[in-house]
Amino acid sequence: MGFNCGVIGLPNVGKSTIFNALTCAGAEVANYPFCTIDPNAGIVHVPDERLEKIASVIKPPKVTYTTMEFIDIAGLVKGASKGEGLGNQFLGHIREVDAIVHVIRCFDNPDIAHIYGPIDPARDIEIINMELILADLDTLGKRISKTDKIVKTGDKTARKALEVYRQFTEALYKGIPARNVPVQDDEQAILDEAHLLTSKKVLYVANVSEKVLKEDGPYIAKVREVAAKEGSGVVAICGDLEMEIAKLDRAERKDFLEDLGLKESGLQQLIREGYALLDLITFYTTVGPELRAWTIRRGTKAPQAAGKIHTDMERGFIRAEVLRYEDFIRAGSIVQAKEKGLLHFQGKEYEIADGDIVYFRFNV
Numbered sequence: 001m002g003f004n005c006g007v008i009g010l011p012n013v014g015k016s017t018i019f020n021a022l023t024c025a026g027a028e029v030a031n032y033p034f035c036t037i038d039p040n041a042g043i044v045h046v047p048d049e050r051l052e053k054i055a056s057v058i059k060p061p062k063v064t065y066t067t068m069e070f071i072d073i074a075g076l077v078k079g080a081s082k083g084e085g086l087g088n089q090f091l092g093h094i095r096e097v098d099a100i101v102h103v104i105r106c107f108d109n110p111d112i113a114h115i116y117g118p119i120d121p122a123r124d125i126e127i128i129n130m131e132l133i134l135a136d137l138d139t140l141g142k143r144i145s146k147t148d149k150i151v152k153t154g155d156k157t158a159r160k161a162l163e164v165y166r167q168f169t170e171a172l173y174k175g176i177p178a179r180n181v182p183v184q185d186d187e188q189a190i191l192d193e194a195h196l197l198t199s200k201k202v203l204y205v206a207n208v209s210e211k212v213l214k215e216d217g218p219y220i221a222k223v224r225e226v227a228a229k230e231g232s233g234v235v236a237i238c239g240d241l242e243m244e245i246a247k248l249d250r251a252e253r254k255d256f257l258e259d260l261g262l263k264e265s266g267l268q269q270l271i272r273e274g275y276a277l278l279d280l281i282t283f284y285t286t287v288g289p290e291l292r293a294w295t296i297r298r299g300t301k302a303p304q305a306a307g308k309i310h311t312d313m314e315r316g317f318i319r320a321e322v323l324r325y326e327d328f329i330r331a332g333s334i335v336q337a338k339e340k341g342l343l344h345f346q347g348k349e350y351e352i353a354d355g356d357i358v359y360f361r362f363n364v
Contacts, residue, residue: 003278003295004069005203006097010124011115013105014207014239016040019072021242022267040072046282047268050325050355051293054284057333061289066282068271071097094132099201099278101270102128106219106236107209121206121222132197133172140169143194164190172198180230201277202232205270210238213262233273237266281354284325285309286334296352305352306360316363320346325355 009015023042045065055063073093094100104121105114116123144165150158164187171181177198183191191199204227206220213236216224220236227234245253245265257265264272275281279298283305284291296305307314322344323337331337334357352358 003098003274003280004071005099005101005274006071006073006094006200007101007103008073008094008128009103010105010127012112013103013114013124014107015103016072017239018103018205018207018237018242018266019070021239021246022270023070041069042072043067043069044267046271046293046295048282048293050282051284051291054286054325054328054357055291057328058286058291060286060291062291064290064292066293066295068274070101094197094200095195097200099203099274101203101205101274103205103207104223106206106212106217106223109209119219121219122226125204125223125226129177129198130175133175133177136178136196136198137169137172139194139196140165140172144169160186161190165194168194168196177230202227202230203270203273203277204232204234206234206236207239208236210241212236213238213241213260233277235266235269235273237270242266281352283352283354283356283358285358285360287359298351298354300352301348302346302350302352302358302360303348305358306362309360312364313360313362317348318361318363320350320352321359321361322346322350322352323357324353325357328357 007015007019019040019042023044044067046068048065051063051065071093102125104124105119106121108119116127144162147158147162147165151162168178168181168191172178178191178196179199179201204223206223208217208220212220216236220234224234226232241260242265245256248256253265257263275295280295281298282293282295284293286292294305294308296308302320303314303317306317306320323334323342327342328334328337331340331342337343
């Protein structure tokens with residue numbers, strides 16, 4: 001698994017339509033609130049031109065793409081932090097994902113009712129962000145109450161945790177999400193244990209009409225303005241158009257996008273921005289008959305990258321034999337790359353680079 005994203009948004013913003021288009025998972029789509037009750041999940045292959053280029057050269061019997069999982073979570077309304085609508089279920093599902101894809105309605109359509117009336121992306125974003133903040137304040141309030149009692153026994157670890165909880169509580173009261181609060185190394189573990197919803201990275205998806213897909217309209221501009229203030233990314237997607245693209249085969253999709261003057265599909269944009277958001281990279285292995293792509297966070301060292309494949313490989317790690325993708329392309333084959341001395345032996349401190357082709361040596 002590469003990583004997973006929870007797809008959230010107010011009811012009737014096109015969330016499930018976009019989810020269906022991206023994953024072809026067939027979630028129910030309807031013009032009424034809370035159509036999505038239980039979360040739907042869809043797994044897609046991450047488009048990868050480098051993987052395909054490597055495969056065209058070495059021609060392996062099996063090629064395995066890394067994947068991205070989308071989880072379509074029930075629509076949120078005001079008061080979700082207090083249990084309104086499907087709030088408790090909604091908030092619980094968010095805690096389990098790596099990142100949040102927040103779908104914002106940026107189109108006018110009198111036939112599709114908006115739960116809060118006029119189209120206002122900034123208002124819609126604020127509603128959901130406020131509910132997440134309120135839920136986190138509730139979480140921290142309970143932790144502060146419990147930890148304060150432990151501090152009175154003289155526990156220094158608890159004292160540090162209490163300081164962190166109060167620091168983040170103060171920020172949340174100011175409307176600052178946890179992801180935008182600077183964190184020291186010794187505070188990160190405490191924050192991770194709290195499982196704050198606003199600590200999740202957010203990618204805003206502006207669901208637009210086809211006519212404004214290639215140029216920002218006033219609705220998208222509002223989304224970009226909000227996203228810029230909090231350091232989040234923005235992708236503009238036309239849900240209905242993506243549904244059409246999803247029905248086409250690969251060759252037809254390319255022609256279809258070219259006819260529209262688009263360089264890539266909404267899925268490709270979303271994955272690219274998602275990788276940047278979470279600082280993810282891809283490396284490749286060519287063991288036996290399989291060429292495979294793997295997703296890790298930038299800065300991951302060789303033993304931990306090996307552990308993504310199998311825990312035994314991390315425990316028994318000896319070295320990593322690394323061939324950079326660019327060197328492989330210039331050499332023309334793995335054999336020729338080895339003959340030219342382009343294969344490098346790396347130890348436990350080596351950080352896997354984006355595009356590395358790696359063979360791990362390890363003891364069982």
